[in-house]
Amino acid sequence: MPGNPNEIKLVNNAMSNVTRRKIMNFLSTGDKSTEEVGGEVGKSMLDFHLKLLQQASLIEMGEGTVKLSEYGRNFLKEKEEKSMDKTADLSQVKSIDVTEVRQLLPCIADSSKFRVIANIAPPLGGTLKVFEPLFPRGKYSDKINALIIQKGEIITTIYGTGKVTMTMIKSEGEAKESLQNLKSTINDAIVKGVAPAPREKVRVEPMEIYKYLPQTNCGKCGEQSCYTFAIKLMSGEASLEKCTPLKESQYALNQEHLQVLTAYI
């Protein structure tokens, strides 16, 4: 079992990659064949990822099979317990209110739908993560300090600053109703506490990522096409920063939306 600094370094390195974290989470549902692991996380560099996890003593490999080691199971359990602890104390959090919807913009992915921007006050700041278990398809992203909630085709993003964005909204009425539901869910939790909900896995498809890329196939990311880049992004072999055209002001909204989507990967 890892204990010395070198072994801990191996574990940290193994868990620093999104594909390897996905493999660990997949194995937490039971022993798998390597074929099944490849089907879940993609076959590209699978041997390499498995080898690093094995070197870190997090998994054990047999004849075409993979399973969590005892250390790997304890490692995941400890991580889960730590994150549950963080969801406990809401005594300092004030109830929120939703200010009026500020803007209705055409949605980038579907011009017949709207993108809504609103504000909640007071902002939830660093406590946002605590609310993640309230939403079975919710995901907190440290990187953008935002809680992302998927419900049907609507993606709602609550930022620590109080800004709230919603995409694929049909009407202003639907936006207001969704915001009121959000407010009630959060305020109820502030009063009653947050009970962990069963998690639902959100699967983002490459085509969904592709919709928000510039679609110019310029090659600046090192890939032949934007669609190939989307696939590499999904498998953890590329990062959003490599698409430099996204930094241009005309793609500011696309980039914001892609940051949200890639938080689910």
Ligand code: SF4
């Ligand atoms: S850099 Fe961006 S726009 Fe250019 S090909 Fe890659 S993904 Fe597409």
